[in-house]
Amino acid sequence: MSPGEAHVAPYSRRERLRIATIREIKDVARTLLVQEGPENVTIRAIAREMGMTAPAVYRYFSSRDALILQLRVDIFEEMARFMRGVLGQHPEEEPGRRWISGARALRVWAIKHPHEFGLILGPWAPGLGREETKPERHMSWVFGSVFSDLVADLWRVRGFPAPEVEELDPGLARTLTVLSEDQDVDMPPGAIAVMLRCWVRLYGVISMEALGHMSFALSEGQHFFEFELRDLCRVLDISEFYEEVV
Known part of the structure; x- marks a missing residue:
């Protein structure tokens, strides 16, 4: 990289946080799948495990x-x-x-x-x-x-x-x-x-x-x-x- 060339991150901080949250949501969903069965993989249960509200989870997955x-x-x-x-x-x-x-x-x-x-x-x-x-x-x-x-x-x-x-x-x-x-x-x-x-x-x-x-x-x-x-x-x-x- 040349002296005057600025390093550009591939994602903004907000995008990195969004990617990390989506990954965590899916990790929690998979844990619920294994421990409690597919019928218990719900948005509300995931939100509870993550300390979020259900509407907040819906911002990442529409349903x-x-x-x-x-x-x-x-x-x-x-x-x-x-x-x-x-x-x-x-x-x-x-x-x-x-x-x-x-x-x-x-x-x-x-x-x-x-x-x-x-x-x-x-x-x-x-x-x-x-x-x-x-x-x-x-x-x-x-x-x-x-x-x-x-x-x-x-x-x-x-x-x-x-x-x-x-x-x-x-x-x-x-x-x-x-x-x-x-x-x-x-x-x-x-x-x-x-x-x-x-x-x-x-x-x-x-x-x-x-x-x-x-x-x-x-x-x-x-x-x-x-x-x-x-x-x-x-x-x-x-x-x-x-x-x-x-």
Whole structure:
């Protein structure tokens, strides 16, 4: 910096205070989510914890739905970062191993953060930001693209068994073609159908365990998860990369 050049802060003091307050509001909201459940994440409860009035909190978030939606965006991004960190341990030339590691990483994150997982990928409760459909579709795909990219890489590098488009129901083929075009998924409709089948099964077994819906039958879910994961490896023709977890 030259002698006469003044240092210009990226944000004014007021803007920095606003950013810090928004961060604190979201931190308090997440603490309430974990400790008391999503129904207790309210503007009034957050204001009470922060020593503010509810109208003061509304200056930062126009509604509870707006706050919940932003909280969900942050958690989606956090989960995606965690998974990408795990995936980074394997070279891109090994999409089979990357997919297996990604599946296990999703389960680890969900088990460690069941309340957050329930908020972003669990069953809906009224007033949890669902009204904001367009942003919701966007952030869901931000996370979903982690797995779709892995399967697309697998398809590109070595392929896997998939039905021809003529074997699909015409309505399903059209829907999958639109999905491919809208989300830039570089796979034919049959391969996308296999990708979605694997995602539904993977999501189902993880969410049921993380949200406590398997406890009636299983004292712990890892062995059943691995049972399903091993079968999904057969579906994607990557069984050679599957290794037992000790």
